[in-house]
Amino acid sequence: MEIDNVTSVEGFILLGITDTRVLQIFLFVIFLVFYLFNVSGNFCIVLLITIDQSLHKPMYFFLGNLSFLDTFFSSTTVPKMLSGLLIGDKRISFIGCIAQLHFFHFLGSTEALLLTSMSYDRYVAICNPLRYHVLMGRKSCIQLAFSSWLIGFLYSLLETIITFRLPYCNRRQVRHFYCDIKPVIKLSCANTKQTELLVSGIFAVGAILSFPWIIVSYAYIGRHLLTIPSRHDRRKAFSTCTSHITVVFLYIGTALFMYLGPTTENSLEQDRMSAILVTVITPAVNPLIYTLRNKEVKISLQKTLARKTTWCKTL
Numbered sequence: 001m002e003i004d005n006v007t008s009v010e011g012f013i014l015l016g017i018t019d020t021r022v023l024q025i026f027l028f029v030i031f032l033v034f035y036l037f038n039v040s041g042n043f044c045i046v047l048l049i050t051i052d053q054s055l056h057k058p059m060y061f062f063l064g065n066l067s068f069l070d071t072f073f074s075s076t077t078v079p080k081m082l083s084g085l086l087i088g089d090k091r092i093s094f095i096g097c098i099a100q101l102h103f104f105h106f107l108g109s110t111e112a113l114l115l116t117s118m119s120y121d122r123y124v125a126i127c128n129p130l131r132y133h134v135l136m137g138r139k140s141c142i143q144l145a146f147s148s149w150l151i152g153f154l155y156s157l158l159e160t161i162i163t164f165r166l167p168y169c170n171r172r173q174v175r176h177f178y179c180d181i182k183p184v185i186k187l188s189c190a191n192t193k194q195t196e197l198l199v200s201g202i203f204a205v206g207a208i209l210s211f212p213w214i215i216v217s218y219a220y221i222g223r224h225l226l227t228i229p230s231r232h233d234r235r236k237a238f239s240t241c242t243s244h245i246t247v248v249f250l251y252i253g254t255a256l257f258m259y260l261g262p263t264t265e266n267s268l269e270q271d272r273m274s275a276i277l278v279t280v281i282t283p284a285v286n287p288l289i290y291t292l293r294n295k296e297v298k299i300s301l302q303k304t305l306a307r308k309t310t311w312c313k314t315l
Contacts, residue, residue, distance in 0.1 A: 011093045012187070016084045016177045017272065028085040034284040035078045041287030042067035045297070052300045058136040059125070059240075060297075062118045063290060065145050066111065066247075070283035073107040076100055077178035077279045084177065097179040102160040104178065108278075109206055110152030112255065115248050116210040117144040119217040122241050127224045155206055159199060166190055176272055178279075183271075211252050218245070243290050250282045 018024060049055045049064040077100065084090045092100065124135050163181050169189035176183040181199055185192050221241065228234045258274045291297045 011091055011172070012097050012179065012184075013173045014080070014084060014090045014092055014177055014179070015173055015175050016081065016090055017276075024085045028082055031078065031085070031280050032082055034280050035074060035082070037287075038074050038280075038284040039071055041284065042071045044301075045287055045290065048297065048300050048304060052304070055296065055300055058121050058141050059118070061141050062114055062121060062145065065148075066114050066118070067287065069107055069111045069114065070286055073104070073111060074279055074283040076103045076107065077275075081177040092174075092179065097174075097184065098160060098164055101163065101179045101181065101184065102156050104156075104180070105159055106153050106156035108152075108255065109155045110148050112206070112210040112252055113148035113151055114145065115244070115252065116213050117148060118244050119214040119248070120144070122244060123217040123221055125240070126221050126237050151209070155202070159202055162195060162198060162202075166192065166195060176275070178275070180271070180275070207252075207256060211256065214248055214252070243294060246289050247282070247286055250285075251278060254278050254282075 016024075017027060045067040046064050049060045049067075080092065080100070121136055124132050128135065159181060163184055166185065166188040167190050168187055171187045171189070174183050174187065182196075185195055185199070188195075218241070221238075225234050225238060228237065254274050254277050258271050258278070291301065
């Protein structure tokens, strides 16, 4: 297919979530609160990990990367959605649609790979603690994080090229609140069945690089925990994993549901609902999940707030 066919489309119309005005205003307020909580909460985690020496550990290095990602991942779609809900501006340029799709999948796939690295970190910490500082040294952590970012970028670039090499003619209404692969492909004036299968296959390969390895890591962790005689020690060891497990099933579980299923009219509607969980809710609750279940982060936050209060009193 000639890529020149694509240039005939100047832009798309994002249909959004609803056309009911009262519901639009209500959703705008709710999603704005979630987005502000996402940005502020994840920014606080990154700041805490950066300034507190006690948090300069592999687990928090990956958590800092995850919080940084969550902020920008949500920012690829939520501001445009909020604009559409508040002022009804649902237009997006063709280049803007390409950029949104690419960065959404780039940051999303990178997050999945970082969650995989975090599961390996927990596996080493619990099952091989004597070699933890050797296996999870500074160099190893940087390599794992860099690999996650690089693979995520290349994966997204491949999917973006496949999607936008299709010819797009007169249909411009994207049945979603952002440019995603499945609803955009549906607008092509070519037969897209092979492309849909190819995209699903690429996503399946990406899923194989993350989800099964997380399952394997926790299978080994579970087997090791059974060998610990003390119930208190078992609970203490497993408590370091519960936050990560919760985020994995919220994020990767929903993504698998969205992208491995067939592209039908009903599935597109379901994907919009699932996308709200992935792009709006999960990034906002991640800071709560990691702080409420993590004593070191809570202690660091309390110390930082105490120092801030003391500093303000001296002024």
